[in-house]
Amino acid sequence: MKTTVVGFPRIGADRELKRITESYLHQESTAEELIQEGRRLRKAHWQLMRNAGIDLIPSNDFSFYDTTLDTAVLLNIIPKRYADLKLSTLDTYFALARGYQGDAGDVTALPMKKWFNTNYHYLVPEFETDTQVKVVGTKIFDEYLEAKTNGIETKPVILGPFTLIKLAAFKGTTYQEHLPQLVAAYQEIIHRLSQQGTQWLQVDEPYLVKDLSEEDRSLFLKIYQNLTNSPRNIKLLLQTYFGDVRDIYEDLLELNIDGIGLDFVEGKHSLELVTASDFPEDKLLFAGVINGKNIWRNDYQKSLILLDKLPPKQFVLSTSCSLLHVPYSVEQESFPAEITKHFSFAKEKLTELKEVAENLDQETEGWGFNQKLFRENRIVEKEALSKQLAALTEKDFQRQPEFRTRNRLQKQTLDLPLLPTTTIGSFPQTREVKSTRARFKKQQINNEDYTAFLKEKIADCVAFQEEIDLDVFVHGEFERNDMVEYFGENLDGFLFSKKAWVQSYGTRCVKPPIIWSDVSRKQSITVKWSTYAQSLTDKPVKGMLTGPVTILNWSFPREDISIKESTLQIALAIQEEVLDLEANGIKIIQIDEAALREKLPLRKSDWYGEYLDWAIPAFRLVHSKVAPQTQIHTHMCYSEFADILPAIDQMDADVISFEASRSNLALLDDLKAQNFQTAVGPGVYDIHSPRIPAVKELETTIETLLEKIPTEKLWINPDCGLKTRGEKETFESLANLTRAAKEIRERLVNETIEN
Structure with missing residues (x-):
């Protein structure tokens, strides 16, 4: 069984990305120093995943601010007021993210919204009447080749065109006016990656887990039937997360794509969908079993029971979503061993992926440790608190x-x-x-x-x-x-970590407390x-x-x-x-x-x-x-x-x-x-x-x-x-x-x- 992750944290083990980015924004570091630190972090993360035995390692999940913004910049979706500043490409990027006030002009930042049901924020792409959607950036291609130069084959990741449209704002225009150019741009991306020798492209379409109207479904199918109708030498993975795809699952099975990524943690109907019909033999199921949003260890027995129910003969074991939403590593913490053993951050989840993928023998030390962990009763209930909660009536809430x-x-x-x-x-x-x-x-x-x-x-x-x-x-x-x-x-x-930082937006990182007991x-x-x-x-x-x-x-x-x-x-x-x-x-x-x-x-x-x-x-x-x-x-x-x-x-x-x-x-x-x-x-x-x-x-x-x-x-x-x-x-x-x-x-x- 092969393994992959949807995405990996980009801020670094000690928030190095935050520090260098803020240093650049304060004019204390050069653009080259910022870019060089980005290269160093990407290389370290790719090597970490390779050393952990991950088979399909993501690239282009790295960002100096936000990957939705990266996609917009790649595709020339840059409102005129920012282009008119005549700043460098990098400074235009940060003007979109943070606004700009200086000699070149005065503009506010793009709107920022919550990324689905997480504490991460994304920048809202803005289409204008004269927006010309075309591939003008090179980031996705450069980072794939960068990894290849380091001897690492990666699976480039990009936000999908359907989700991009659903998250974007259209000022004086409609998505229909830009759809042909948008599809053509994604076709070009697929073609250029194929020419570079890329084996897999991960196209993220998380919007598919929301309630879809018939118009949504029609739009999605129109995009992907056009996007996938030409011959290609690259495999396409359509990746979803944060829920299940009950409104469009059967349509996904009919698409000319090579892999479907489903969330089996938050997707409460995902297992039912996969087991209710024959999964096509010409497609790979990417099973998101390892929780990408919480920091507790995976229960191997529960995961293996779930995997045993999956009908495909072959599938790829994955995280439920990007590991962007969890801290870097438990190794940086100083909790007592009896506490630490319950936690799994991004680095530890790589090990969990590999161990579950190897179908641990129930007699092995790893299996025994994992099951002993989940048989422990670590919480001493506060009896008075339980009685207080039980005694609440409607009047207490009015x-x-x-x-x-x-x-x-x-x-x-x-x-x-x-x-x-x-x-x-x-x-x-x-x-x-x-x-x-x-x-x-x-x-x-x-x-x-x-x-x-x-x-x-x-x-x-x-x-x-x-x-x-x-x-x-x-x-x-x-x-x-x-x-x-x-x-x-x-x-x-509550428990408190030392370095369990998680990116909220841009250079803003938070260190969530851990609710340990009552x-x-x-x-x-x-x-x-x-x-x-x-x-x-x-x-x-x-x-x-x-x-x-x-x-x-x-x-x-x-x-x-x-x-x-x-x-x-x-x-x-x-x-x-x-x-x-x-x-x-x-x-x-x-x-x-x-x-x-x-x-x-x-x-x-x-x-x-x-x-x-x-x-x-x-x-x-x-x-x-x-x-x-x-x-x-x-x-x-x-x-x-x-x-x-x-x-x-x-x-x-x-x-x-x-x-x-x-x-x-x-x-x-x-x-x-x-x-x-x-x-x-x-x-x-x-x-x-x-x-x-x-x-x-x-x-x-x-x-x-x-x-x-x-x-x-x-x-x-x-x-x-x-x-x-x-x-x-x-x-x-x-x-x-x-x-x-x-x-x-x-x-x-x-x-x-x-x-």
Whole structure:
């Protein structure tokens, strides 16, 4: 049995790619140094996979920012405003990803969205009327030859044309106008790779696991019947992941392709589909059995039982998806052996692939170790917590009184102006902040000195907010390394790695906590910092918390209990913190659910039965006991919300802020159409770009918001937290934000007086 992986992490064992890319962007390294480090990382990863015995090693899964963006650049899908900057190819690429503000011009970045049901983000390709789709890049060809020069035969990977179309934006045009050129471009890619001697090409079509309309199915078949109708010397693997392909499986069997990659981890109908009909003898099944999204070891017995049920005589053993979504290697961690033995990161999953592929004899040492591991009962259940969960009733998930009554009481209590201004929570995490926190963790400074440092930073943060006259303050979150990790560190039941970094977007890497056992609150977590900030100002200071669904979704969850049960455990712990903040005089509490949509099933038919019917109540459980006068905020990151707005309204928060600027505020029409009751703060500028929005630009944005959102329901805030931004750009942007809001506010007041 041969083996392969869908893709491999590209950031490096120690985030080398992040460091060199940021160094280049800060003009501290040259383009050649960046390119050279990319070559070194690719070679190291290819050699690692070859040494592990992987048969079909991927190439072109490497990227300096995002592979969807790479595909767009390869195919000349570059909007005119970026081409007009006349930058180098590399700098145009980064302008698309991050925006650009300099001598050559001023452009915002391409929109960025969540990659299906993961915490990875992709750049949205943008087709314009005059877009000429053609192969202008060489990356996919160069990296195949680069590997071959190193003596390694690879399987190039590219995002498929159907998924590209479904994820792209079309400005003043339609996909039909570009389809002939797009198909021709992919045919050229296949031809050129074939000329180079490539044996396999992996074409990723993850969109096939979503609900497909008849139009979708017709489009897909039209593309692939045209794409595969000419003779070729290269084998085509159509790779899917994150679910099953029930809507189009039979059509895939009829296509002139050589391999079909299916996910047997998240694809709950994949086994049923394969066993229900004869799998063609002229095709290879690529069976995604090793979980590419979680960090627990594979149960060999379960995998072999599944593989025994597969009808094809020959198949290739694979990961369920790219290993991009897991850390590099357990070898870099220092957990005790009794803990480490349960984990499998990207490097370890290569070994698991090989061992399962070899059909381990049940008498071997490897089989015995694996089965002993899965017979262990490693969790000691917290009996009191179990009883508390069992005793929950419907009343525990309902806040009283209803929204309108609370809204009236909060206006009287808080006395905020029209268009209240605030931030999402975090302020820039400077090198000084990071190094001081690191020194404290290493016990190089004592708790007293560290507390004094944090109080100084909070005082500076409050003073700045006073200076620019924000309406609702935050304390800056200087004590927090990460919005999930920080809470996990202060809750029982979590483990924390040293170097288990995972790419979220571009150079942004996160280190998800590991939910190891039952979760409960040990002590107060945030009260000290929020109350200190509140003591420095008469303006309200928000208590800043991370919600239970986001903590679950941005952690590596347990697999021995349901994610619903695990989330409710977290919800009870955060509820204690909410009530503690309220008891200490904090009148506004923000409970971020940045990742609410992340584990939403990709098929609408599964939304409520498998997720929303417990995820939304879990949030309500957190704030259900607060007083009517306490205002509850929440925040949501990059996602598409139109189709779940009714569920979001059911969260029963008082104010919801959304990331919206990179989607060109497309959310506004949806909010209006749904008659959304909650007050909202759509982000008025993009914090993932270093550019500084001008006051006039922000005024225009606010005026656009007011066309769709009632004045009394609109808050003014950035897109997201500011921890990753520099101080200068942050301070200037926020100062412009408050000036713009005041200008519009004064205009509204004057218009009211005149009328």
